[in-house]
Amino acid sequence: MVRSSLSGFPELLPAERFAELSILDTLRHTFELHGFSPLETRAVETLDTLAKKGETSKEVYSLSRVNAQAGDKVDSLGLHFDLTVPFARYVVENSGHLVFPFKRYQIQKVWRGERPQEGRFREFTQADIDVVGQDTLPFHYEVELPLVMAEALAQLNVGQFLVQVNNRKVCEGFYRGLGIEDVAGTLRTIDKLDKIGAENVARVLVEEIGTTSEQAEAALRLAEIAGDDAAAIVDQVRSLGVTHHLLTEGLGELHDLLAEAQSRRPGAVRAVLKIARGLDYYTGSVYETLLVDHEDLGSVGGGGRYDSLATSGKKTYPGVGVSIGVTRLLSRLLRDAEVSRPVATTVLVAVANEEDRHRSNVIAQALRERGIPADVAPSAAKFGKQIRYADRLGIPFVWFPGDNQVKDIRSGEQLAADPITWAPPADDLYPRTTFTQGVQSS
Missing domain, CATH: 3.30.930.10 (Bira Bifunctional Protein; Domain 2)
Incomplete structure (x- = not known):
């Protein structure tokens, strides 16, 4: 505490x-x-x-x-x-x-x-x-x-x-x-x-x-x-x-x-x-x-x-x-x-440029409507900087809106995805708490 x-x-x-x-x-x-x-x-x-x-x-x-x-x-x-x-x-x-x-x-x-x-x-x-x-x-x-x-x-x-x-x-x-x-x-x-x-x-x-x-x-x-x-x-x-x-x-x-x-x-x-x-x-x-x-x-x-x-x-x-x-x-x-991560966010949707921020917002909203916590990058910085931002927060996935690719920044695996159908593994959907004594929740 x-x-x-x-x-x-x-x-x-x-x-x-x-x-x-x-x-x-x-x-x-x-x-x-x-x-x-x-x-x-x-x-x-x-x-x-x-x-x-x-x-x-x-x-x-x-x-x-x-x-x-x-x-x-x-x-x-x-x-x-x-x-x-x-x-x-x-x-x-x-x-x-x-x-x-x-x-x-x-x-x-x-x-x-x-x-x-x-x-x-x-x-x-x-x-x-x-x-x-x-x-x-x-x-x-x-x-x-x-x-x-x-x-x-x-x-x-x-x-x-x-x-x-x-x-x-x-x-x-x-x-x-x-x-x-x-x-x-x-x-x-x-x-x-x-x-x-x-x-x-x-x-x-x-x-x-x-x-x-x-x-x-x-x-x-x-x-x-x-x-x-x-x-x-x-x-x-x-x-x-x-x-x-x-x-x-x-x-x-x-x-x-x-x-x-x-x-x-x-x-x-x-x-x-x-x-x-x-x-x-x-x-x-x-x-x-x-x-x-x-x-x-x-x-x-x-x-x-x-x-x-x-x-x-x-x-x-x-x-x-x-x-x-x-x-x-x-x-x-x-x-x-x-605690698996200090934020609820599962996916950070990247922003290619400020003119296209609306597109990132639409993707994030589509994920949220399916119960997947999503946020949009705070600025249209280089993608490497946006990935580092997600990493500091513990957000496991970054979504690139240009060609709809989602990247697991822990493993480096990157795949094509549709915000209407894609879902993260169940263990990544929400933060998970584990105690040595054994308390677990998701």
Whole structure:
């Protein structure tokens, strides 16, 4: 990625943008195969709406207007920093026009005021899928969504990945069974386990959250449990000796999710009970996705079940969603990306002289009408110079209008051709992106 003069706001060269578009096209196609409809929401929300996300609200970019006048309300607005909260607001406002359960995908820019570092940006593209019901939403959607995201990553061929799952009911029920009062604070603290380590987590739980040392130790033992065997996970949790009705419910759901995942996509989904997702609105299954060969990059996606985020007061719209941080994923994949050319143009139509430019335009238009990207040389320079211009751009073919000859400037092969019937090889029609990890598109 091109280093922007503003830290955390990446910019892409044309070849890098083609690489990004190849990822977006694959995601969009996969989502649509599973019945998700496209949606775009506004970039701006009220600060009150954005604050529903919880502690991340401190990262919101607020808006102000230059030369604002008395009575302006722009100071109460901010840029959205994820797509779930705006989507919840959209559902409530447009519920009368939607058919439930409503399945949507959304691919947009978001903004987050955190410290930029590798894989973390202040402006980035996120791809979300969500299913929202009216009043109720069946549990099977909590199973479906991580499997759809796993399929999307498999289509991208990003190498080995792992969708880590947990259930907030397991954690909350376990903490309540221990007698912990600040359940939300405990969840947020456990979610920082990888960042600050077990010793610091235990200290924060005791000194700031108010647990006893024994409660903190038990919470950490729960967080150590991981695996993909559904029955074994349940047995390990029960062996800790804590009981609570919410814990029982969560274990049943986690078991069913793991069992279905092992049946449909073996090895892609693993229970990791330290995954808590430190956002206040999650109520059931939660997910985080890692690239196995790039664990230092951290999570490239996540999400979960939410029951009360979208509500009109009279009706509630429970949902479940997962997202992929496209920009974070791209930042690592671009290290080994190869793009066949940085322009879409397949053919450059040469210009013999400016008086004959119209003839070149007619040939280019005939090619375009058949879906072949074509451009016309910027000037009637010597043909050698026009060929060098095409070569610098990576355009594979040059068309000479005088005798209708087309030249593959890579091999030097030149043949007579008719713009009404000629077509390039399929691999040359559009730029192709290849990653060492295997992402391909055309």
